[in-house]
Amino acid sequence: MHVDPAPATYVGAILTAVRAFNQARVFSVLDDSDASHGVDTTIDEVVFPSLRVVGTFWSSGTIDIAHEHLLSTAVARWVAAKSAVLPAPTRTGTILLSAGPQDMHTLALDCLDLLLASRGVEVCNLGAQTPVASLLVAARSVHPTAVVLSSHTPTVASQAVRSVKAVAEAGLPVYFAGSSFASQFFRQNTPGLPLDGTLPEAAELLATKHTTRPTEPTSVPRERFRQAAAATA
Ligand code: B12
Known part of the structure; x- marks a missing residue:
């Protein structure tokens, strides 16, 4: 066996x-x-x-x-x-992902991106070192149903907290994740909600709470979906 x-x-x-x-x-x-x-x-x-x-x-x-x-x-x-090679998004609602303004750690965000995409969720992933003002520019354009901010370096955590605050002040649901937010000091000074569980738990929570079910199945590969989106931009 x-x-x-x-x-x-x-x-x-x-x-x-x-x-x-x-x-x-x-x-x-x-x-x-x-x-x-x-x-x-x-x-x-x-x-x-x-x-x-x-x-x-x-x-x-x-x-x-x-x-x-x-x-x-x-x-x-x-x-x-x-x-x-994943199918195109099937659910309604986009999740915006970003690292803190001085954070180069993007792998966990990329993994969350994959787990959300594998659940049919559309993701806009800004990646590393996104300035606060630029995060807001993206948020105004994308109209995300939720934003996730990640930071892994305590020395740059205060910048990431500023990003979380700015998103909260813009009236959007905001989550934070990563070892920078382990500190009680940062937690108490950060609006939004922690994503403390595993990555699959985080993906499940975001998908069920901030996106809605598919209307009809699709089998368009994600890469073709991206090319089509690029062509209409
Ligand atoms: C890969 C890596 C890098 C790569 C990043 C590449 C990339 N594209 O991401 C590079 C080389 C760029 C890098 C740079 C640096 N790094 Co680095 N890096 C790492 C490493 C090995 C993995 C980071 C990671 O992805 N972690 C994700 C998981 C594995 O981390 P975790 O804490 O266990 O995560 C738990 C939760 O926090 C949560 N979680 C974490 N992230 C997220 C994100 C989301 C969205 C969600 C939902 C949940 C979640 O999930 C886990 C629980 O199940 C870590 C080691 C480590 N233990 O993390 C060091 C580490 C984070 N790096 C460290 C350091 C010091 C640095 C540098 C300062 C080094 C330097 N002198 O230049 C720079 C910082 C640059 C910057 N300004 O950001 C330290 C931080 C120490 C500290 N606590 O102060 C670590 C811990 C290594 C160590 N043991 O010392 N790094």
Whole structure:
């Protein structure tokens, strides 16, 4: 009888591949995990634990920053590849994602983007280092049903708090996530709601609370949907 390896086994395989600078192997391990356990579990129990271990090893000097960059790039490319073949959005309502004005950490946002897209949700992902004023420009144009702000670096957390406040003052539902917001000081001074659970839980909450069910099924690949949207812009 065939038994799929547990998610932790894939984490071990990724760490071995990272140490060997074998990016193709990271890809294939993520594909194998996805085939066995699905994208939610792969993000929550394989990608995130791998990032945490690599972050800890890097900060203790056990591995080089190059190893961390290799994993970050592999994850970003794998997420983009998965995202490109998803069907076009089917639900009504757009979720706007952004990192804080000085935050370069975008992987968790990209993973949330993928989990929302896999639920048929339309996402506008502004990515890294979005200034407060620019976030508001995007919000006014996109008319999101909710905004998610992420920040992972406590030294730049106060800037991210400003973004959260600006979105709240604009009257939009706003959530915050990431280790910067672990501090009670920032939490007490931040309007909006924390996304403290797992990434799949966050995606589920945003999809059910801030978007509405599909009217009819669609099978247009997301990449074609994007090209069509670009052509009409
Ligand atoms: C990849 C990475 C980078 C990459 C980012 C690439 C990219 N495109 O994202 C690069 C190389 C750019 C980078 C840069 C830096 N990094 Co860095 N990085 C990481 C690493 C390895 C993963 C980050 C990540 O995606 N985390 C996501 C998950 C794995 O983090 P988590 O805290 O466990 O998340 C939990 C919750 O917070 C929640 N969550 C987290 N994010 C989100 C987002 C959403 C939307 C939701 C819903 C939930 C959610 O989910 C998890 C719980 O289930 C972390 C290690 C780590 N433990 O996070 C370090 C880490 C965050 N980095 C760190 C540091 C210090 C830096 C730099 C300052 C280094 C430097 N001297 O330049 C810069 C900061 C640049 C900046 N201004 O932002 C430190 C922060 C330490 C601290 N607490 O002060 C960490 C923790 C590494 C370490 N162990 O020291 N980094």
